[in-house]
Amino acid sequence: MGSHGDEYSSASSVKNPTIKFTKLFINGDFVDSVSGKTFETIDPRTGEVIARIAEGDKEDIDLAVKAARQAFDHGPWPRLSGSERGRIMMKFADLLEEHAEELAALDTIDAGKLFSVGKAVDIPQAISCLRYYAGAADKVHGKVLKMSRELHGYTLLEPIGVVGHIIPWNFPTVLLFVKVSPALAAGCTIVIKPAEQTPLSALYYAHLAKLAGIPDGVLNVVTGFGPTAGAAVSSHMDIDAVCFTGSQEVGRKVMQAAAESNLKVVSLELGGKSPLIIFDDADLDMAAELAILGILFNKGEACVASSRVYVQEGIYDELVKKLVEKAKAWVVGDPFDPKVQQGPQVDRKQFERILSYIEHGKREGATLLTGGKPMAQKGYYIEPTIFADVKEEMLISKDEIFGPVMALAKFTTIEEAIKKANNTRYGLAAGIVTKDLNVANTVSRSVRAGTVWINCYFAFDTDCPFGGYKMSGFGRDYGLEALHKYLQVKSVVTPLYNTPWL
Numbered sequence: 001m002g003s004h005g006d007e008y009s010s011a012s013s014v015k016n017p018t019i020k021f022t023k024l025f026i027n028g029d030f031v032d033s034v035s036g037k038t039f040e041t042i043d044p045r046t047g048e049v050i051a052r053i054a055e056g057d058k059e060d061i062d063l064a065v066k067a068a069r070q071a072f073d074h075g076p077w078p079r080l081s082g083s084e085r086g087r088i089m090m091k092f093a094d095l096l097e098e099h100a101e102e103l104a105a106l107d108t109i110d111a112g113k114l115f116s117v118g119k120a121v122d123i124p125q126a127i128s129c130l131r132y133y134a135g136a137a138d139k140v141h142g143k144v145l146k147m148s149r150e151l152h153g154y155t156l157l158e159p160i161g162v163v164g165h166i167i168p169w170n171f172p173t174v175l176l177f178v179k180v181s182p183a184l185a186a187g188c189t190i191v192i193k194p195a196e197q198t199p200l201s202a203l204y205y206a207h208l209a210k211l212a213g214i215p216d217g218v219l220n221v222v223t224g225f226g227p228t229a230g231a232a233v234s235s236h237m238d239i240d241a242v243c244f245t246g247s248q249e250v251g252r253k254v255m256q257a258a259a260e261s262n263l264k265v266v267s268l269e270l271g272g273k274s275p276l277i278i279f280d281d282a283d284l285d286m287a288a289e290l291a292i293l294g295i296l297f298n299k300g301e302a303c304v305a306s307s308r309v310y311v312q313e314g315i316y317d318e319l320v321k322k323l324v325e326k327a328k329a330w331v332v333g334d335p336f337d338p339k340v341q342q343g344p345q346v347d348r349k350q351f352e353r354i355l356s357y358i359e360h361g362k363r364e365g366a367t368l369l370t371g372g373k374p375m376a377q378k379g380y381y382i383e384p385t386i387f388a389d390v391k392e393e394m395l396i397s398k399d400e401i402f403g404p405v406m407a408l409a410k411f412t413t414i415e416e417a418i419k420k421a422n423n424t425r426y427g428l429a430a431g432i433v434t435k436d437l438n439v440a441n442t443v444s445r446s447v448r449a450g451t452v453w454i455n456c457y458f459a460f461d462t463d464c465p466f467g468g469y470k471m472s473g474f475g476r477d478y479g480l481e482a483l484h485k486y487l488q489v490k491s492v493v494t495p496l497y498n499t500p501w502l
Contacts (some may be wrong), residue, residue, distance in 0.1 A: 003077045013335045014115070017105040019051040020218075024060055024223060028216025034059040039225070044112035044344040044351075044380045046336060048346055053199045056224035057109045059234035061191065064220035068162040068189040069238055071217030078159050078187035081413065082138030082483045089184055091252065092212035099208065100124075106200040107172055108335050111159065112344040112380065114124060115336045118173075125460070126177035129478075133185035134463040136483055140186065142490075157185035157487040160265065161240030164233035166203065166254070168245045169195035169346050170301040170402075176202055179243050186486035192221045192383045193230050198345055199223040205368050226250060234258055242266040245303070248399075248425075248471055254481035267475025267485050269303065269305035269467055271400045272428030275421035276306035276457065277411075277443060279434040280314035286455070287315075287433045288322035289408070294431060294457045296330055298385050300404040301350075303472075304429035306457060309408050310417055314409045320369070320388060323406070325493075327370045327384040335461035344380040345403060351380035354403030361387045361396040366407070396410050400426070407408065414439060427469030431457045450476075 022038075023030040030056075038052040056064075072078055077085070095104065099109040104118030113122070142150050142155030165179045171474050172194060183190055195200035206221040222229055224494045230250070234242055234257035239263055244254045251270040258264045262354045276294055278287045294306030311319050335343030345351045351374070371385030382404055388406040390397050421430060421443075434440055444452040453459050460466065465479035476482055496502070 002333050003082075003353060007060060009171035014072045014101060014105050016085050019108065021201065021207055021333065022051050023054045023201035024056050024064075025203060025219075025221040026064045028061070028210055030203075030207075033057065033224070034063070038164070039196065041110060041197070042347060044346055045107050045109070046378050047348065047380070049220045050109055050200070053203075053223050054101050054347075055228045056193075056222035058228065058232040060222050060224070061193075061229055064222050065162060065236055065238050067220055068191055069214060070158070072161055072189040075189075075191060075215055077215050077216055077218045079095075080187075082140060082185070084184060085187065086134040086137035087136065088213045089181070092209055092214065093130040093134065095212055096123060096127050096130070096205075097319050099204070102134065103201055103399060106204060107198065110198045110200045110344070111169055111172055111346050112335055114343055116338050116341065117298075122171065122173045126173045129174075129181045131175045133483065136480065137185040137209060140483065140487065141143060141487045145491075145492070147502065150499060150502065151493050152340065152496050153491060153493045155199040156490040157491060158490055160486050161188060162237045162238060163188045163190050163486060164236065165245040166193045166230050166233060166242065166246065167188060167192060167194045169197040170303070172198040172201050173205075175245055176205060179245075181236045182482040184214070185221070188485060188486050189219065191233060192219070193233050194221065194223055196223070196370040197224050201327050230254075231257060233262045235240065237262045238266055242486070243267040243269070243475065245269040247271060253475060265485070268473035269428075269475070269477065270471060270473040271402070272399065272426040272449075272460070272468065273302045273308055273312055273400050273424045274304050274306050274429040274449065275308045275427070275447070277417045277421055277433070278315070278319065279417075279432075279436065280312040280441055281314065281322040281435045282433040283435070284319055288319060288326060288459045290431065291319075291323060292326045293332070295314075295406040296327070296342055296404050297458060299345055299382070300354075300457075301346060301402055303400075304458065305402075305433050306452070307401060307405065307407060308324070308424075309423075310411050310420055311407055311408065312417070313410050313412055320408065323386060323408070324370050327386055330384045332375055332381050332383065342404065344378070345382060346459060348380060350402065351382065354382055354401055356404065357396055357399065357401045357403070358385055358405060361390075361394065361405070361407075362395070364391075364394045366390045366396060369408075371404070382443065385469035398424070411481060418443060421447050425471040428467075428472040429453065480501065
């Protein structure tokens with residue numbers, strides 16, 4: 001760790017990246033908002049202002065949509081061959097690789113994310129996502145149909161048009177590219193509304209998109225707030241599809257706005273309260289590692305965080321001891337320090353919300369085993385927190401807290417575990433730790449969740465579709481399923497005369 005430490009103390013340019021882009025990106029140019037208004041983006045390590053960012057509103061969304069519509073209806077992007085689009089997307093991915101350090105640093109100062117993880121995980125994931133869909137761009141094809149009478153029928157897959165993407169703050173880079181990459185491959189044009197907490201990297205990506213050769217108007221970024229800029233995207237009469245990742249409460253608003261405007265296609269990912277079910281035969285060290293990582297990775301700001309941990313009674317006491325030890329040893333601090341495992345929560349609002357849930361847990365009678373307090377004089381740091389004896393009716397068992405707070409409970413039978421796991425309005429992910437193949441098969445088929453990880457957790461891959469059951473939303477990111485969100489199916493039929501066969 002010695003050399004890492006020296007590197008950490010000397011890398012001040014990385015720790016304080018120059019903020020190069022603070023304006024809206026519309027039709028290939030950085031521009032001020034129509035109103036001229038700006039807002040502050042805050043460094044969660046200190047609570048201090050990093051920069052002032054252009055505050056987009058309805059008028060700015062209108063300009064961005066106009067540019068995107070022009071680029072879709074009359075520009076080259078949807079008319080390029082798939083391989084041409086793929087080539088430009090590959091160039092875009094290469095530019096991300098070249099600027100990886102600076103991009104990771106922007107997400108660290110803006111979101112409190114670990115710099116080491118940004119470089120090793122987030123930026124590489126975004127790059128692989130771009131390359132995956134770049135490779136898919138020239139493999140989009142319909143089918144020839146076997147009609148029942150003298151007709152020749154086939155389907156065409158056509159880009160859906162102008163797409164609005166509303167991006168959350170917990171993975172500002174990964175979730176931007178998870179949405180943007182398949183839309184670009186399909187030939188769509190895009191208006192991105194990044195989270196107001198984390199606008200910095202999105203504006204940088206707009207700059208790189210232009211350098212890569214993505215034509216003007218194809219990728220637009222309007223920074224601003226949900227109730228203004230975000231609402232303008234959801235209710236716009238000339239946006240053909242909207243994809244949103246965030247809270248259930250805002251997801252409903254997005255859907256309502258889509259219904260009341262032009263009935264645009266909607267795709268929603270609305271978080272989770274994901275169960276991790278650990279059976280008596282589990283490898284205890286692995287189970288403890290998965291459980292702790294499942295809730296503390298990215299300071300618990302993960303939609304798939306394993307926030308409900310159910311442990312079979314035979315190993316409960318021993319496992320709980322390991323979990324508490326691990327939580328106490330978990331290093332919280334400056335996200336640029338390579339030894340640190342957890343940075344600050346994204347902003348004051350989130351910080352206070354998590355602390356209020358911790359108070360609820362105490363009031364409702366859950367046992368606080370460790371943590372539960374803020375950590376520093378300044379900045380939004382919270383101790384890794386574990387509650388035991390959590391009952392299903394408690395708020396900390398029902399609500400998505402989006403912080404480093406684990407809710408532990410005991411179970412006896414496999415049926416009880418399945419029942420508890422499914423007792424939630426969410427259905428995003430679930431984890432199972434067992435050596436018994438039959439248990440793994442039964443539970444994975446019984447849990448109502450979009451992704452089930454067996455003896456692993458956070459095992460994402462670009463080819464593996466991701467999305468929710470129940471109130472965690474609908475529509476899939478990743479995999480070829482995601483590409484189809486941005487494509488329309490058109491059936492074309494022509495009569496056949498004197499045909500020797502049908």
